[in-house]
Amino acid sequence: MRRTARGAIAAVSVISVAVVVGIVVAAASGPPARNADSAAPPATPVDAEWTPVCGFAGNLVNKLVADSPESSPTPAPLETVVADLGIDDGGPSQLLVSDAGILLRFDGDDRIVRYGLDGRAEGSFDLDLRSDPDSRPVPPAALTDDGRLFVLDLWDGRRAVVEYDLGGRRVGGFDVPATEETTDDPWNVIGLALLDDVDGSPALVVNEGEETTSLFRLDGTPLGTREGPIGPFGSGTVSYGADGMLRIADEVGGDPVAQFRLGDPPDGDAEAQQAPYRQYEVDVVPSPDGVGALLYSADAGIESVDAVGVRRAIWPSSEFPDTLVGDGGMVVHGGDAYLLVRNEDEGIVALARITPERLAAGLAAPVGLTASTEGQLAQLGLGIGPVTDHSEGHFDDGDEPAVAVRFDPGWGEVGDERPGEDYELVVRVTGDPLAAEPIVSEPEVLPAAVGGGDVPVTLPGAEPGPYLVDMALRERGSDEYVSGACLHYTVGAPGVELAMDGLDGEAGWGGAAPLRGVELADRLGIGSHRVQLDFGALVPDPASEPDADAIQWEGLPGAADDEDGGPFGELVAAARAARDDDVKLIVQVGQNSEAELAAAEAGTWGGWSELIVAGISERTGIRYWEPWNEPNLAIGGGDYARGVAAPFQAAAHAADPEAVVIEGNTLGFAGDWWPEAVDAGICDDADVVGVHPYTGWYRSWEEEGFAADGDGYDAFRETLGDGCGELPLWDTETGWTSDGPANYWAQGAMTARKLVWNRLEGIDEWTYFFSEGAWGEAGLSWSLVQAWSYVKPAGLAMAATSALLEDAPAPTQLDTGIPFVYAAEFGGERPLTAFWSDDLRTSAVVETGADRLVVIDQYGGRRTVDVVDGRAEVVVTGALQFLDAGDADVRLSPTESFGADVLKGLPVQATSTHEGLDPDVITSGTADVDRAWRAGVLADGSIDEAPAVEIALARPTTIDRIAVASPAILCCESGLRDYELSVQTADGGWQVVATQEGQFHDRIALFAIEPIEATAVRLTIPRTLVRDTEILSVNYGSFAGGLPPPFFGLSATSDYFAAVSAISAWAPGA
Secondary structure, three states, rough: OEEEOOOOOOOOOOOOEEEEEOOOOOOOOOOEEEEOOOOOOOOEEEOOOOOOOOOOOHHHHHHHHHOOOOOOOOOOOOEEEEEEOOOOOOOOEEEEEEOEEEEEOOOOOOOEEEEEOOOOOEEEOOOOOOOOOOOOOOOOOOOOOOOOEEEEEEOOOOOEEEOOOOOOEEEEEEEOOOOOOOOHHHHHEEEEEEEEEEEEEEEEEEEEEOOOOEEEOOOOOOEEEEEEEEEOOOEEEEEEEEOOOOEEEOOOOOOOOEEEEEEOHHHHHHOOOOOOOOOOEEEEEHHHOOOOEEEEEOOOOEEOOOOOOOEEEEEEEOOOOOOOOOOOOEEEEEEEEEEEEOOOOOOOEEEEEHHHHHHHHHHHHOOOOOOOOOOOOOEOOEEEEOOOOHHHEEEEOOOEEEEEEEEEEOOOOEOOOOOOEEEEEEEEEOOOOOOOOOOOOEEEEOOOOOOOOOOOOOOOOOOOEEEEEEEEEOOOOOOEEEEEEEEEEEEOOOOOOHHHHHOOOOOOOOOOOOHHHHHHHHHOOOOOOEOOOOOOHOOOOOOOOOOOOHOHHOEEEOOOOOOOHHHHHHHHHHHHHHHHHOOOEEEEOOOOOOOHHHHHOOOHHHHHHEEEEEEEHHHHHOOEEEOOOHHHHHOOOOHHHHHHHHHHHHHHHOOOOOEEEEEEEEEEOOOOOHHHHHHOOOOOOOOOOEEEEEOOHOOOOOOOOOOOOOOOOHHHHHHHHHHOOOOEEEEEOOOOOOHHHHHHHHHHHHHHHHHHHHHHHHOOEEEEEEEEEEOOOHOOOOOOOEOOOOEHHHHHHHHHHHOOOOOOOOEEOOOOOOOEEEEEEEOOOOEEEEEEEEOOOOOOOEEEOOEEEEEEEOOOOOOEOOOOOOOOEEEEOOOOOOEEEEEOEEEEEEEEEOEEEEEOOOOEEEEEOOOOOOOHHOOOOOOOOOOOOOOOOOOOOEEEOOEEEEEEEEEEEEEEEEEOOOOOOOOOEEEOOOEEEEEEEEOEEEEEEEEEEEOOOOEEEEEOOOOOOOOEEEOOOOEEEEEEEEEOOOOOOOEEEEOOOOOOOOOOOOOOOEEEEEEEEEEEEO
16 A cells, blocks of 8 residues: 655754664674774773764674675576667556566556566557646556456546556446545545455455445445545555544454554644654555565655564665656565666666565665664654754753653554563763763663653753754564664853754755855854855856846846845845854855866856856945866966966956955865966955865874875975965864764864864864754765764864954964873963874873863863862873863873883884785884885785784883874775784783774873883784674774774785784883
8 A cells, every 4th residue: 555644854863773674683882892902982881782983883783794705696586577668758557466477557637557477568458537738637546366357437427437458448447436425526536455355255446535444245236335545455455544543454444463653643743753753755564574565755765664664674766776666666576576667778677576575685684874864764663753943953051951752642552462572671871982981871671661751861961062863663572672762962162052943944965055155064063154156056157158138147046036125135145144143155156067167268257256256246235256176187387377376366357356255265274286276366456265175085184194294284384385375274164073972072073173283283274074964975974063963072062162263363283291182272361271282192291380280172061070189190192172260271291201212113014915005004103104004904805804914022121001093984995993912922822912892982002001112113903803704993983983894894914904004112211
């Protein structure tokens, strides 16, 4: 039965979900399990059953873990029945399958196309019911196993069922009597279906209105009416009641065997509702294993639910090899599922079949988790889910955070039975694992509210910061979870107001509209917002002579949605808000498209630019302009400077003498592009130099090497020289992604640290990419606020840190004497000292004359640290923190001083090395290397079963600390997880001095060991068992909590997977 849900449900927060798929894998651990000898303060212990991936506790993480080698061939999940249906656009309005064959029914010309079950074409015919081809199309039909086709006839005042044979001849029919719901509109009759068994024989059902179903034998003998509508469900029935509940029964009028809510939320409670519903056409069909039902839609794919709607498994539409076509739906016959798919490359629509075996495989197959797929995977089940009544789950200071699990009215009930009582929820709330004092609540067991109701979740207080409510549903008495969910919420610090429900306009997938974007820039503390114009839409003929009357202003952003202000209304409102909130509203005119290139080639770019700048600035007062986005991707530096930059600068200043032209805006520092541009005069009439200094592989600013003297902005300014170097330098676009549990938190830390680096580097503006949205390459999400869902840790960190530094003067970088630890002092009336690490957890001593020390974290949370005899100890992590000692001086130093790094510059011996890499990078003296060492294959081409690196010291030397750095796992590369450190003593023997297990959130680990005289240091990486496959025990990226996600594959090889950036060892300090 197909159900169309009505109305849209506003998302309040996003839920991450996993499902049991009947496979076992060693679970990933939570925050790093520190070795007892680690020099770092231990993170709060976490129960081993909780993985780093919120919503995927214990066995649930299996849904995210690869189940086969990336290179191994996998059987096609779909079997093609008819390769090309000859459809250019759309599909048939109904798909019918029985023992008699396959029929496709088309609305446009009432055509019926026939195929055998083997896909062989068997002809077609046209129905002869409509006298007016422009009248309403044919309603649903029914097909018997012996080839009888029944169609409703509702034209010209008729109410009848007409029978056809498979040759297209009318062979019978009967009238449909009026019912209590009959109206003057014949189209109140909404459907026709065939039931296999009603009191021992097949019957037709005619559904009318909201609640009435008439039953007939195939010869037209009436069988009375029932409460409806009713449809077939295998040999039983499925019905949709006025209470919004879908019920499955073994027979007409029988007691339900399954019951759940499928459509709109009860009482229209959309704003606070998070219990999932289906807001699209859904086919409900039997599950091959006889449990619950399958739900199908082209939007979502296929999901399996049990008798009360609890999620069992999902095969998302994104995982199908071809695009699912909603027309026709999905039909199950003989255990096989039939549906339509479109091959986008070839532009053809095919009829496909899924066998029960392939269906089971598709439902069990692992999927990739990103911020954008959470919304689909994030479901405990139908009519059950976590809720919060605050938009995007954000609570400003003074608002008491509250989260509950909502069970809809009637949930867990099936007729007079209450099978929902078999379930219970296990819930845990966590804060940022990078925090100095991570918040991890004790798991709480909650009962299921059978019949409906809200079950409150115990929260850990209202300290500023981001939180995850991690929950898993299980049957009572079982240690296996059935489904999981994760609700994101944030708590703001005093003075940081982010209430999302007060913003203008709607959120957008690709970014906020101009006015909303300005408001977000103000609330998030970004300070600027960029509006991208579609030059081709504004100027349809860019090579023509520039003419103000030829500009199509309806192509401006927001123009189509502005009914009162005309095409400029949105920009006028945004500019007004920008002036009021002191936000720089930047307009980027071009984006390297064909239109801009054509104008540049024709010499008309400057003319059109002057008209556009003049038209917008005169109406809005906007002053900030950028010519093109990342021109180094499309045109050489010299050609750009002469053909684009020079005419644009002249045009903008001619149109508005107060215009500020931000020039360049290259992707990266573009060391080969800028010298040509500078020599060609790119800055001759520019006001600001803009750049997009993204890091590679989503690494931190420090790991990319940009924090090192002579690199990053230092090198860029050297490249700019005198021609551009004296202009203000702005970061006009950078950001980080938040997909995966390591990225989710690291994005916040890296964003906050970048704010301090910008101050140290003299970068006055940073237009973060981007404030709100869900778009990103490869489905990843760069935004600070996930559109329609939640404020990310990075959003909260940006807002709180920007507010803290708003009036702070330029800082001075401090030497901490602690490897991998940075500090910066902000003087002025409110002195602050910022400190953070290169993603290392360690301790530091603070020497101060203050009586007390306040530590402020990147979210605005505050804690007081005792000062004893002028000294206090603080925890340092990759998360930015500030010291507030009033007017007293502050100095950071190590808890124990470091001697020399005795491994620096020494040669490294590796068991194997990937082609093109150098193991000596490990002892380069920095953890921030461009290309880390990675294992390869052995000399004979075989797998390096135990990858290891060894550094021999020049002479026996006493050491007491060792640090190990991994490359970042924030993109699509592997990094360290488990390893063993050994030292060779003077007698030639090896002694294990440290064992690391579960390193994940921290890139660098520092180990304090008993002083030992060493002649060599060795790191060895072990193997582990995942899905009966022995693989390296490393982090295979972040997406599956360190376990290998589908795109990595499940591989026994160590080639490229074992990776080390640096190993340092120190002699005891003085």
